[in-house]
Amino acid sequence: MGKQVPIVDYLILDDGPPHLRAQVCTGCGASYFDRRNACAKCGQRAFEPRSLPAEGTVRSFTIVHRAAPGVPTPYVSAIVDLEGGGVVKANVVNVDPDPDQISFGMPVKLATFVAGTDDDGTEAVAFGYEPK
Amino acid sequence: MSDNGDNVWILGASMTRFGRYPDKDLIDLGAEASMDALDDGGVTIHDMDVLGAGNLFDAATGVGQRLQKQIGQTGIPVYNVSNACATGATAVRAVYMAIKAGEADMGLAVGMEQMGKQGLLGAAGKARDEKKVYEPKGRYGSVMGVEGILGTGLMPGVFAKAGMEYANEHGGVGFEQFAKVAEKNHQHSTLNPLAQYQKPFTLDEVMNAEMMSYPNTLLMCCPTGDGAAALVLVSEEKLDTLGAEQRERAVKISASVMTSDEWTDSDQVQPDVSTLTRRAADQAYERSGVDPQDLDLVELHDCFATAELIHYDNLSLCAPGEAGKFIDDGGPWRDGDIPVNVSGGLISKGHPIGATGAANLYEVATHLRGEAGDRQIEGAKVGLTHVIGLGSACAVHVLEKAAV
Numbered sequence A: 001m002g003k004q005v006p007i008v009d010y011l012i013l014d015d016g017p018p019h020l021r022a023q024v025c026t027g028c029g030a031s032y033f034d035r036r037n038a039c040a041k042c043g044q045r046a047f048e049p050r051s052l053p054a055e056g057t058v059r060s061f062t063i064v065h066r067a068a069p070g071v072p073t074p075y076v077s078a079i080v081d082l083e084g085g086g087v088v089k090a091n092v093v094n095v096d097p098d099p100d101q102i103s104f105g106m107p108v109k110l111a112t113f114v115a116g117t118d119d120d121g122t123e124a125v126a127f128g129y130e131p132k
Numbered sequence B: 001m002s003d004n005g006d007n008v009w010i011l012g013a014s015m016t017r018f019g020r021y022p023d024k025d026l027i028d029l030g031a032e033a034s035m036d037a038l039d040d041g042g043v044t045i046h047d048m049d050v051l052g053a054g055n056l057f058d059a060a061t062g063v064g065q066r067l068q069k070q071i072g073q074t075g076i077p078v079y080n081v082s083n084a085c086a087t088g089a090t091a092v093r094a095v096y097m098a099i100k101a102g103e104a105d106m107g108l109a110v111g112m113e114q115m116g117k118q119g120l121l122g123a124a125g126k127a128r129d130e131k132k133v134y135e136p137k138g139r140y141g142s143v144m145g146v147e148g149i150l151g152t153g154l155m156p157g158v159f160a161k162a163g164m165e166y167a168n169e170h171g172g173v174g175f176e177q178f179a180k181v182a183e184k185n186h187q188h189s190t191l192n193p194l195a196q197y198q199k200p201f202t203l204d205e206v207m208n209a210e211m212m213s214y215p216n217t218l219l220m221c222c223p224t225g226d227g228a229a230a231l232v233l234v235s236e237e238k239l240d241t242l243g244a245e246q247r248e249r250a251v252k253i254s255a256s257v258m259t260s261d262e263w264t265d266s267d268q269v270q271p272d273v274s275t276l277t278r279r280a281a282d283q284a285y286e287r288s289g290v291d292p293q294d295l296d297l298v299e300l301h302d303c304f305a306t307a308e309l310i311h312y313d314n315l316s317l318c319a320p321g322e323a324g325k326f327i328d329d330g331g332p333w334r335d336g337d338i339p340v341n342v343s344g345g346l347i348s349k350g351h352p353i354g355a356t357g358a359a360n361l362y363e364v365a366t367h368l369r370g371e372a373g374d375r376q377i378e379g380a381k382v383g384l385t386h387v388i389g390l391g392s393a394c395a396v397h398v399l400e401k402a403a404v
Helices: B026-041 B063-071 B087-100 B155-169 B175-189 B203-208 B244-249 B275-288 B305-314 B323-328 B345-349 B353-368
Strands: A004-006 A019-025 A047-051 A055-064 A075-082 A087-092 A107-117 A123-131 B008-015 B050-054 B078-081 B106-114 B211-214 B226-235 B251-260 B297-299 B382-389 B393-401
Touching: A055 A087, A055 B155, A075 B155, B008 B026, B008 B087, B008 B353, B026 B063, B026 B106, B026 B226, B050 B063, B050 B087, B050 B353, B063 B078, B063 B106, B078 B087, B087 B106, B087 B226, B087 B251, B087 B353, B087 B382, B087 B393, B106 B353, B155 B211, B155 B305, B175 B203, B175 B305, B175 B323, B175 B345, B226 B353, B251 B275, B251 B353, B275 B305, B275 B382, B275 B393, B297 B353, B305 B323, B305 B345, B353 B382, B353 B393
Parallel strands: A004 A123, A087 A123, B050 B078, B050 B106, B297 B382
Antiparallel strands: A019 A047, A055 A075, A055 A107, A055 B211, A075 A087, A107 A123, B008 B226, B008 B251, B106 B226, B251 B393, B382 B393
């Protein structure tokens, strides 16, 4: 098996169980998945990394039936509120893509999967959330 | 901001029919709407002190100056603006602010777009590199495209999630309530000869159309298209010097407000179309002194049926949390409490992006003048327009009929 890389740099695979890492404003605690020059909420300029919890609840969702070329459908895209703060957009995986199978407030937890392999055999690992 | 005689008025207004114009180009469409708006206002390009030109997809090409070459190169300042789906309204505001600042007595604002058939916006495929090797790129260090893998950021899904979040927070909202919005707008469009589509659909047909992104079916999504809309704005002082018919047909801009996103805990992953709309609407009601319940008609940004429903609440057209009840009770139908999108809305009238925010001002102004033909809301005196461009930019205008 080739090596694995995270699909995005805020998915951490090499420091304990897979988890997301945010840049958190030292002034107000607002968290960001990308670099910011100053906090968009309070304007302070210092940030520190923080590991985010793997568990959360579904705030909102849609079931995508017509997608960009190459994306298998249907799939569930959700907005997930993490326990203790932080909001993430991801697919809900390991669930039937049926509105009756997904509910607001449904508890979910982080799950990783291989999203693709490049020509060197390196696997890209992505994350979603599965019902808890 | 008081009503102290420094108001800005709409003197002329026009729009092309929205649709598909393979035989015309962007500038043809802009010129058609512009010249018609000038004629409608009884003025010429030589009376204009400023030009605001709104366009999204050709924004790097000097659209306003290209337009001048078709309708008159008079040397006036041109502001080419681009602000996502709020582009047309931003062009209007560029002219509005120039007049408010005392730099212009009269100006032309035009929004124009030629999109053609693009299918799902943002879904175009990218050519693959010769050899695929994962390398982190961009602000998130992504090694591959993430659309569909880490959720969806395409429009039908984004607005579906916005609607579903409202459904999560408030009772009485589900697939059927969202679908009723589209049923209404398609029905309304049958009276509007300027609409891209003028075909009614039953609620059943809306709900059973191809599912795009639950709960938005194909008939709950706006189409891509081509078109333009233009407005001639004038200062109150200048208007007072014009003819009786021009003054009688003029429409007062009682509030012109623009907002952008303020920080929320989720806006980095899901655009928040509500907070900035609420802020813009609240400011517009305060500045105009108009109560939402006084509105005779509203043209709001129904890019998707899910969006329209939540904006009933964001614009205070219904009691807080009662957008579902508002549509169930028929409130936004043309014979309801506050008619919404009697033009057919973006869903049916169409959404040539740069034109949309000017076209909704045309629509409301036309009703206030009593010139809307079969779709006229009788006796309309006060109306509101709303657009939102993701990113985000929101514009709200309150218009009032001239007191003759």
